[in-house]
Structures are given as C-alpha cells and as structure tokens.
Amino acid sequence: MASFPFLLQVHSGHNQVELSYNGQHLEFDAPDHNETKQSSGCLPCGPSPSSTVxxxxxxxDILNIVLQEQLNIAVCVPKAGPRSESALEVFQFQVKDQxxxxxxxxxxxxxxxxxxxxxxxFxxxxxxxxxxxxxxxxxxxxTEPLIKAAGCTYDITYTTHRYHAKEIARDLNILQYDAVVCVSGDGVVHEVINGLMERSDAIIAxxxxxxxxxGGSGNALSFSLLGEDHGAHVGNATLGVIKGRAMPxxxxxxxQGNERFFSFALQSFGLIADVDLGTEHMRWMGEARFTVSAVGKLLSQATTGCELAYIPVETSIKRIHEQYNEARQRPVVWADQTQDELDTNHTSIIDKFGRATDSLRQEDGWVVENDDYVTVVGAKMPWISKSTVTNPAALPNDGCIDLLVFSKxxxxxxxxxxMIGVETGEHVFHKDVRYMKVKAFRVSPKASSGFISMDGEHTPYQPYQVEAHRGLISVLSIEGRYARSMKQ
Incomplete structure (x- = not known):
C-alpha cells in the first residue's frame, strides 16, 4: 500500500478539490451550505457555490467510496448535542483519471x-x-440508509409476538449471515441468544x-458499548454494526427448577426487579419510569427476604476498582483470538456448580447468608439503561458475575x-452497598410472590442459580471493550 497521505485531485462543479486521507481523517474543501442551499459537493441540486469550507x-465515519462515472463518498456525519442523531451525507466529485x-x-x-x-x-x-x-x-x-450506503445487505423481519425472535434465531440458516442485528431493547437480544443456544448446532451458532x-426502553447492551453520551444514538450504534468486529x-x-436458560445482561431480585417489571404501566414515560419508581421504592424502605449464596472471587471494592483499571490497560482481545467451552470435544454447556435444585457443595467455596435485602443484582454489563450504571466494574469477558447487594x-x-450515585456508578463505594466479583450465585426467596427479572424478562418467583461462562457469545464492537464506567 502507498504511504500516507493518500491524495487525489478531483473537481466539485467548477472547483478543483484535493482529497487527502492521512489514516485518521479524510480532508477536503466542500461547498459552504451556510452560504447557499445549492450544492454540487453533495447530492447535485444546482451550480456550485463559490464559498467553501x-x-x-x-x-x-467513512461508510463507502463508490467509483462509477463520479466518485461518491458516503459518510455518517455526527451531529452536535446529546439528542441529535448522526445523518448520512454523500459527497460527489468528478474525476479525470479513472x-x-x-x-x-x-x-x-x-x-x-x-x-x-x-x-x-445481516x-x-x-x-x-x-x-x-x-x-x-x-x-x-x-439505520437502514446507513447500512445501504455502506454497501451492506440484509434480510429483515418485524417481530409480531413474544419469543418470535427466539424462534427465528433457533431456525435461522446462520451460514448465510455475518451477524444478527436487533433494532429493539434488550428483550429481543435475550431471545436471540436463547434461540441460538437451543440449537442442535449451538457449537457453531x-x-x-x-x-x-x-430501539427499546431498556438498552443495556448499547449503553455498555457506547457509554452514557452515545448509548442512545442510533447512528453511532449503526456504525458499530457496520464497522464492528466480534468481541467475546x-x-x-x-x-430454575427443571428449566435452564441464558442471561446476557442482568439478573435482579428486590428493588431493581420491582422497578424493571413493576412499571410496565409506566412505559409511556420511557426510561424515566425506572428513576421515578426507584426513588419511590427507596423512600418506602422496602426490603425482600432471601437466602443468598455466592462463590466469591473478589469482595474488596478497592481491589475490584484497581483490577478494572488494570483491565482497561490490557490489549483488546477479539472473538477470533479466543476459545470458549463449546467445541467439537465439548458440545454442551456444563454448569460446574450445579443447579438451583442441587445442594450446595462446600468444596466449591459457597458463602451463604440469610437476610432481608433492598436488592440483589447480578450483571455482566455496567449500564442497564441511561443514567443507570448499576454494576460499573462489569467487564465483557472476565469470567465473573458482578454481584451488587443493597443492605437493609x-x-x-x-x-x-x-440512588444519585447509580447515575455514575459511584454508589458502589457507599458503606451500605456491597459489590463483589463472583463465579456463581443463588437466590432463594422467602416470600411466595414478587418479581425476578432476567434481562428485563419476567421469571418465575422461585429459587434461581446463575453461573458465568466465559466468552460464550460475541457482539459487534469497534472498540473491543465496554465504555469506561468507573473513574480512574
């Protein structure tokens, strides 16, 4: 390949333009649209203005470059402001030397x-x-215009009922696709994962x-990938799909009982589950429903009793914070550079620490508590929604569950x-909060009814056990890690 910068002389209308790409940016002079609404530097609609910028x-942000009779450069243009979306822009230039x-x-x-x-x-x-x-x-x-401009293709299905996405993932001819793209909240992602894991060819799927x-009221995966400022930006997320690599x-x-399924985001009991599932009637409020409900629950001093068992890896928040910053300094590892526990010699996922119905084995290192708690939350992602960083030290592939416990x-x-600290993740340093890295945990409710949430989905109110399996799925990411969720 030639050395940087890559230079090309082209024309925009009557103006000669130099395109210069230096490995970080593409630079050129384009018509100044503040001077006139006419433009030939983008889609043609009249003569070129004399003023340029x-x-x-x-x-x-460069999606595609197409050379036919003209040179067309499709880009995703970021817009200023937290609520502004990126937009597709196409620049057209005339070339002399094809x-x-x-x-x-x-x-x-x-x-x-x-x-x-x-x-x-897709x-x-x-x-x-x-x-x-x-x-x-x-x-x-x-999303669709950006994907098309990038030269990507897709088959699309609009889901019509609960578990529709799971059914599609279970029956999908996976060899035809480079990825499954979910335009939704976390519920459809949850269904897709469980559909893939139920397949007879799960080793490949x-x-x-x-x-x-x-595209939902809860977007834990998008916020965890893109962070507080960009997690709700559809254009940024679309770029992540187009330009992203598979991150483990x-x-x-x-x-639970005789059932087993998979969770990718969070497993909640107590306040967080109540806020998530007990506010369905408030969906019209969007993400604000979580904050409004959580404040009310905290003021009411409500607690829920259970037996909590867990296998600790690290219980010191100071050390967890240090380990988080150390992990941020290590090189990114992509899915094609790792191995997981599913291969030709291991065709099914084995729960090393048993099931929720099994007796706890002392040799596994279980710690058992019986008490009332405000909430118990296991998570694999730092954000659960905008301004809700419940488990800020969560890493994509450390093989641990981040367990959050609010004391009575x-x-x-x-x-x-x-509650204020949850907006930034600072709550984990509060004296009434325990934050741990664990291999597995079990919650056995004492009451006969209540809410248990798995990735925002209703789950029977009965004992459940959760165990982490390292790097078992992959998501498309540009950075190869979650956005920073703990301060240095």
Missing part, C-alpha cells in the same frame, strides 16, 4: 475497513413495539455475532445518596 471526516481514482479508492477503503469485513450481510430483527413504538421509524430513517441498535462476551446460565436498614438519606 474545509471538511474533516473521521475514518470511522485509474488513479480507482487506486485511491482501494487504498482508502482497505484502511477504513482494516481487519473488518466489508459489505456484511439478519435484521425489528421490534415495531419497542421504544414506545419508535423502533420501526429509527430503522427506516437512520453461538459464534454468530449480535449487533445492537437501541460472557454469558450466564440460569437454572440503609435509611432514606443513604438510599437517596445511593
């Missing part, structure tokens, strides 16, 4: 898509009822990457302080 396009232009195109694209497959083929699942009914509009107005486009992510097996008798003032 320098444009700098980040590598990650051979030189073709070489420039090849050089730039080979760098833009370095280590990433171009022109992916299976897209859209929940038209997700996000107060906005998921379909988000797909049609933001579990490696099919999953892409997340935030731990999966949790959950056993914390008091209203402490409860409100903890």
């Amino acid at each position: 320098n444009r700098t396009i980040r590598t990650v 051979t030189q232009a073709a070489q420039w195109q090849a050089n730039v694209l080979s760098h833009v898509y370095k280590d990433v497959k171009r022109s992916k083929h 299976k897209v699942l859209v929940n038209p009822f997700g996000g107060q009914g906005h998921a379909k509009r988000l797909w049609e107005h933001i 579990h490696k099919l990457p999953i892409g997340a486009i935030p 992510v731990d999966l949790c097996s959950v056993t 008798n914390m008091g209203r003032i402490a409860g409100l302080a903890i």
